[in-house]
Amino acid sequence: MKKALLLLLTLFLVQLSHAEDGYRLWLRYNHIDNNKLLLSYRKTITAIHVAGQSPTMDAVKKELELGLNGLLDTKIAVTSRPGGNTIIAGTREALTTSKLLPQGAQVPADGFLITTNVANGNTIITANTATDILYGAFHLLRLIQTHQSIENLHIISSPRVKLRLLNHWDNLNRYVERGYAGISIWNWHTLPDYIDDRYTDYARANASVGINGTVLNNVNANATVLTAPYLQKVAALANVLRPYGIKVYLSARFSAPIEIGHLKTADPLNDSVRQWWQAKAKEIYQLIPDFGGFLVKANSEGQPGPQSYGRSHADGANMMADALSPFGGIVIWRAFVYDPQANDRFKQAYAEFTPLDGKFRKNVLVQVKNGPIDFQPREPFSPLFGAMPRTPLMMEFQLTQEYLGQGTHLVYEAPLFKEVLNADTYAKGPNSTVAKVIDGSLYDHSLSGIAGVSNIGNERNWTGHLFGQANWYAFGRLAWDYTLSSEQIATEWIQQTFSNDPTVVVSIKQIMLASREAVVNYMTPLGLHHIMGNGHHYGPAPWSNNAPRPDWDPVYYHKADAKGIGFDRTASGTNALQQYQTAVQQLYADSNTCSDQYLLWFHHVSWQHKMHSGRTLWNELCHKYQEGVDTVGAMQHKWEQLKNNIDPERFHQVQMLLAIQHKDAIWWRNVCLLYFQTFSQMPFPANYEKPDHTLEYYQQQRFPYAPGN
Ligand code: GCV
Numbered sequence: 001m002k003k004a005l006l007l008l009l010t011l012f013l014v015q016l017s018h019a020e021d022g023y024r025l026w027l028r029y030n031h032i033d034n035n036k037l038l039l040s041y042r043k044t045i046t047a048i049h050v051a052g053q054s055p056t057m058d059a060v061k062k063e064l065e066l067g068l069n070g071l072l073d074t075k076i077a078v079t080s081r082p083g084g085n086t087i088i089a090g091t092r093e094a095l096t097t098s099k100l101l102p103q104g105a106q107v108p109a110d111g112f113l114i115t116t117n118v119a120n121g122n123t124i125i126t127a128n129t130a131t132d133i134l135y136g137a138f139h140l141l142r143l144i145q146t147h148q149s150i151e152n153l154h155i156i157s158s159p160r161v162k163l164r165l166l167n168h169w170d171n172l173n174r175y176v177e178r179g180y181a182g183i184s185i186w187n188w189h190t191l192p193d194y195i196d197d198r199y200t201d202y203a204r205a206n207a208s209v210g211i212n213g214t215v216l217n218n219v220n221a222n223a224t225v226l227t228a229p230y231l232q233k234v235a236a237l238a239n240v241l242r243p244y245g246i247k248v249y250l251s252a253r254f255s256a257p258i259e260i261g262h263l264k265t266a267d268p269l270n271d272s273v274r275q276w277w278q279a280k281a282k283e284i285y286q287l288i289p290d291f292g293g294f295l296v297k298a299n300s301e302g303q304p305g306p307q308s309y310g311r312s313h314a315d316g317a318n319m320m321a322d323a324l325s326p327f328g329g330i331v332i333w334r335a336f337v338y339d340p341q342a343n344d345r346f347k348q349a350y351a352e353f354t355p356l357d358g359k360f361r362k363n364v365l366v367q368v369k370n371g372p373i374d375f376q377p378r379e380p381f382s383p384l385f386g387a388m389p390r391t392p393l394m395m396e397f398q399l400t401q402e403y404l405g406q407g408t409h410l411v412y413e414a415p416l417f418k419e420v421l422n423a424d425t426y427a428k429g430p431n432s433t434v435a436k437v438i439d440g441s442l443y444d445h446s447l448s449g450i451a452g453v454s455n456i457g458n459e460r461n462w463t464g465h466l467f468g469q470a471n472w473y474a475f476g477r478l479a480w481d482y483t484l485s486s487e488q489i490a491t492e493w494i495q496q497t498f499s500n501d502p503t504v505v506v507s508i509k510q511i512m513l514a515s516r517e518a519v520v521n522y523m524t525p526l527g528l529h530h531i532m533g534n535g536h537h538y539g540p541a542p543w544s545n546n547a548p549r550p551d552w553d554p555v556y557y558h559k560a561d562a563k564g565i566g567f568d569r570t571a572s573g574t575n576a577l578q579q580y581q582t583a584v585q586q587l588y589a590d591s592n593t594c595s596d597q598y599l600l601w602f603h604h605v606s607w608q609h610k611m612h613s614g615r616t617l618w619n620e621l622c623h624k625y626q627e628g629v630d631t632v633g634a635m636q637h638k639w640e641q642l643k644n645n646i647d648p649e650r651f652h653q654v655q656m657l658l659a660i661q662h663k664d665a666i667w668w669r670n671v672c673l674l675y676f677q678t679f680s681q682m683p684f685p686a687n688y689e690k691p692d693h694t695l696e697y698y699q700q701q702r703f704p705y706a707p708g709n
Contacts (some may be wrong), residue, residue: 012470017032018686021460021461022460022469023460023461025462025469026254029206037449041072043140043233044121044150046084049082050089051100052094053677057133060089060134064087064310072469073304082100084121084122085120088124089126091130092105099483105126107588110132111127113126113127114135114153114154126222128651134207135207135245137538140491145175146500157481158441159481161482162449163213163449165451166206166215167215167454168212168454170218171218177423180406180408180707181407181463181468184457185456195236199243202456208475209473211476213248216237217250217336230286235287247291248388249332251295251485252294254316255276255518256280264485265309266308268309268311268318268319269315269319280323281515291334293328294331295367296332313333314360317333317366335369340489345372347372350383350384364393365447366388366393366394368396374530375402375529377529378419378520379529379601380423381423383458383576383579386434386581392448394438394449397416397475397477400453403523406537409519409664410635411471412512412516414471414486415516418478424583425581430697438482453475463560465657466513467652495695501641501645503645507641511638521625521627521631522631523668524618525621525627525628527566530554531554531557531558536703536708540672542560560676563604564606564607564617565607565676566600567603599644621672621676622688625669626669632665666689674691
């Protein structure tokens with residue numbers, strides 16, 4: 001008997017220890033651990049009524065049951081005859097017919113309404129479409145998971161941006177470019193016959209934050225994905241994702257007509273090529289009637305494109321857009337282009353794309369990375385935002401932390417996203433923010449979009465670093481409503497992912513909110529950028545000067561010499577600044593008034609330059625690098641204090657990663673300061689930690705198997 005009990009207990013403990021492996025993301029639905037609250041929720045919710053049947057309404061029902069049964073720790077009945085205190089979900093139309101919609105209820109065109117019928121205590125989730133009801137259901141569950149009141153609700157919520165997409169850089173062999181969370185979650189080999197449960201959980205997670213599209217494959221695309229057998233696989237995924245309101249898109253290789261169509265050319269003005277794409281579009285839509293469209297990386301980093309035939313990006317994009325338009329599909333054409341011959345990579349996307357403004361078809365969006373270079377810890381906003389009024393521009397953020405410590409560092413990216421979205425382009429006077437360009441409101445575009453390069457892989461916890469989940473979550477929440485604050489999003493993510501215990505919430509929030517500035521400081525303070533090792537992009541290598549092209553070399557960007565450091569992009573340099581509106585130029589043009597954050601983005605300044613703090617530039621650089629290291633130390637310390645408040649598995653995992661992050665921060669500081677000191681010839685300020693190795697020691701280190709190599 002004793003033995004049996006012991007066995008049971010062991011089994012129970014084993015189960016418990018598996019319970020917090022991060023798989024359930026922010027949708028854990030653990031029972032409410034506050035008795036008073038639990039009882040009050042149980043009083044407010046006694047049943048669920050879902051009006052109408054469809055795959056999406058079934059998903060609504062399933063999620064409400066799963067969530068409420070878990071959170072309320074009791075079986076909530078599903079009823080076809082709602083009495084009082086029932087959660088009622090249904091379209092405006094269905095609820096009007098069944099007289100369950102309260103008089104005068106204002107249902108938004110897009111998004112959902114959650115309203116309490118005070119007469120009978122019912123909570124109504126309604127919208128014009130089933131997908132919007134699903135978003136409402138997730139919202140209600142979020143309120144409960146974060147212990148908020150659900151009495152007398154009246155919530156109207158509409159998305160600010162129409163297309164809210166993940167971009168997977170997943171290859172067909174399951175290698176994920178810049179992926180740090182295992183291999184691709186798409187198992188192309190076993191598709192279309194084997195449907196992994198994870199696909200549904202992926203859909204649930206995305207729908208819970210309003211993401212409504214996914215580009216399944218890498219922008220460095222393989223044309224094979226457009227062949228008939230692979231389209232069957234894509235269709236199988238589309239079938240799983242559809243009930244959750246997620247459309248699939250594909251990255252299309254521009255030269256596919258040659259590679260899989262056996263044509264001699266991919267010239268966008270060639271009739272056979274145009275017909276090939278038209279036939280391909282038809283084939284796709286026969287299998288996937290709601291296919292989203294194509295994402296295209298063309299004439300960038302060796303990818304094929306229209307310029308190979310003397311045609312423009314617009315010619316290429318329009319040819320594909322014409323093929324997709326009869327079926328309602330769109331083309332998302334990337335503006336990530338740069339030419340090794342030019343004197344400043346910063347200027348190139350603008351130079352190539354602004355002359356094409358107004359030349360794209362109605363169903364084309366141009367997707368622009370948030371900054372002019374490439375997802376650095378801090379970049380000024382891309383000057384393209386606000387410079388193409390006649391073209392809907394889509395934002396591209398990167399959730400996978402290619403230049404932010406990858407799957408190893410804890411960096412909460414919401415502050416980075418918000419900094420860019422809140423930046424003022426001044427394109428139509430003050431308050432012409434990047435966000436208003438993206439949501440279409442500044443130039444009155446009905447098509448609008450935002451994309452996040454996915455950080456998801458097949459690792460049990462999805463993102464490798466548990467806190468990578470927060471970036472996926474924050475991206476979705478901001479895509480839906482960019483006015484939410486970083487703090488608000490962090491709070492709700494922590495409450496759902498860890499607990500509502502105020503000690504946990506406050507401490508983790510402090511860690512998260514400090515983390516972005518920390519990474520800027522220990523990697524690239526004061527406007528330094530692109531000084532990481534070539535290939536893997538993980539650690540520092542500011543001395544690198546032998547990449548296959550100069551604009552991949554750190555020395556191209558920091559330009560350190562005996563006089564000073566930084567890239568002069570003012571009129572005395574490359575004049576990239578001129579790509580911004582005058583009011584923005586004025587912010588950055590003078591090295592004495594330019595904010596420290598962007599100083600070395602726009603100026604080559606002397607080592608003795610007096611900073612706003614009163615320190616010399618050299619001393620400020622030392623100060624900032626040290627500050628970055630110290631902040632990670634403080635993050636570690638805060639985490640240690642949570643030992644008894646967090647399950648051991650997740651606690652230990654993050655603890656180990658924070659230790660690596662601290663070591664790496666010291667590595668970045670030592671390498672960069674030792675290297676830049678060879679130019680400044682100035683001593684380290686007295687009260688700072690000194691590097692414990694020589695520059696030569698660091699220069700000799702090799703990382704042949706770092707992810708990304
Ligand atoms: C998908 C950077 C990355 C590449 C990536 C490219 C892009 O250069 O290092 O891996 O390729 O951006 O965004 O196309």
